[in-house]
Amino acid sequence: MATKTPSMRAMSRYLLRPHAPLRPRCQYQTQCKQQYSAAAAAARLNGSVEYDTTSILHHTSKSTLANPELSAEARNGQTKRINLYTAVNEALKHALQTDERVLVFGEDIQFGGVFRCTMNLAAEFGTDRVFNTPLSEQGLVGFAVGAAAEGMKPVAEIQFADYVFPAFDQIHNEVAKYRYRSGSTGANCGGLVIRMPSGSVGHGALYHTQSPEALFTHTPGLRVVIPRSPVQAKGLLLSAIRCNDPVIFMEPKILYRAAVEQVPVDAFYLPLDKAEVLKPGKDLTIISYGTPLYTCSAAIAAAEKDFGCNIELIDLRTIYPWDRETVLNSVKKTGRAIVVHESMMNAGVGAEVAATIQEKAFLRLEAPVKRVAGWATHTGLMFEQFIIPDVTRVYDAIKQTLDY
Incomplete structure (x- = not known):
């Protein structure tokens, strides 16, 4: 009997787990491995990123709280050291706690999602507000459009940015144009945020590596946001959820666990219109x-x-x-x-x-x-x-x- 080929979706988690290198079968394969090594021995420039010391992360509370973009309350508060996916989780948790209109949904997010960004949210807020959707990006974004048009604040997760293309029609033709086509009626879907992990992880290949942000920058009516760190992820995501425009929020997945810094414990909001x-x-x-x-x-x-x-x-x-x-x-x-x-x-x-x-x-x-x-x-x-x-x-x- 023929062996059933696993679907791309079923392989997602497997592909993104760290794996031990395969034992080379011959000398040629050993040479290939050396030839295509990411960082040659004693490389002066292309070494590994030192996330623990890089200056673009805040390694002390003093550094974090000195940010003039933080509110006075946040600057006078406490910080804790967390990674980027935890910062996303905290932002979603605060939004769900403070606004009953907020909904969080997507493929497998009830169990935490592939990258665990939604861990424990369903248990705390119930499956009426945090729930799984069928494996249909067009369907879940279409649902999000309707929910936002009815005054809700849906936060829809696309499991990987590579999977957003079936929903591109909904995003380009419905999300972005809703306010414009509604004229003076005041109808819009401005409370909508679409989150998605994007970019390279080192072993993602064709369907777990893409960075399609440029496609959305050609669509008037959207905001497209990409955070670089846990502080930015928390503050920008909270601002995106509060924003009256639909927001595409793209999270660099290689940074989910790699980027760790001191992040304000309290909620804070960073500007969506400033570099x-x-x-x-x-x-x-x-x-x-x-x-x-x-x-x-x-x-x-x-x-x-x-x-x-x-x-x-x-x-x-x-x-x-x-x-x-x-x-x-x-x-x-x-x-x-x-x-x-x-x-x-x-x-x-x-x-x-x-x-x-x-x-x-x-x-x-x-x-x-x-x-x-x-x-x-x-x-x-x-x-x-x-x-x-x-x-x-x-x-x-x-x-x-x-x-x-």
Whole structure:
């Protein structure tokens, strides 16, 4: 009897669990493993990310509470050290506690979801408000549209960003256009948040690696938000749930457990319309968001040491509509700009940012705007590390831009 092939959905959890390397069957396979290693021995640039020491995470309560974007209450409160998926869980828990209109639903979320972001919420708030849906992205987003139109605050989870495409019609043609087509009637679905894990994890291959954010930035009526850390995830998600616009909230899944920092215990809200200057500088501006910010930070540290330069790093946070003022002010000061993102270069977020800089700050530029992004190809498992930007590619872009 023929063996039944497991579905892609059934393999999701298996694919994303850490696995011991397979024993090579021959010398050639051993050589291949060395050839395609993510970090060569004694590599100066492309080493592993030191999350425990990186400057773009808050490692002390003092650092976290010094954030001027926090409310006075939050700045005078306590913090605790948590990872990104726990920060998402805390934001959802607070929203459910404080607003009876909030609903949380998606595939397997009643049990915590693939990444455990919804752990224990169904037990605390009941399955009338936290519940599983059938394996139908179009169906669960369609339900979310109806719930939001009736005044609810639905938070719908797409299990992986790679699975959002069946729901793209609902998002583009219904979610984004609802307010516009309703005219002066006041009808809208502005209370809707669609969460999804996105991006590379190192072994996700074709269907667990994609970063489709650029598709949503071409849709008027949506906000598209991508947090880089636990503090950002909690504050931006709470703001997204409170927002009167529909929000696409994309969570870099490799950071769920890797990124750990001190996060305010109390609820707090971060702005959805402001980029954040993570590091000031005067010679060059790097604009990025999500996971590549860690790559940029490492490249900046190496470049500043080698070239004696001073580089500004900006986190867009909300990539649509993005904060043009902060970016343009920075580029007019530094005269040079690089945009870095994990998704493909062609028609990506970097293209829009680069075009805007060229249009609005052309006379202040000392070099062409450079983009460092994923290559325009599907992500094969064996070659994933070569497709997304690494520290060396960002470092080279810095050198070329400074030397121009």
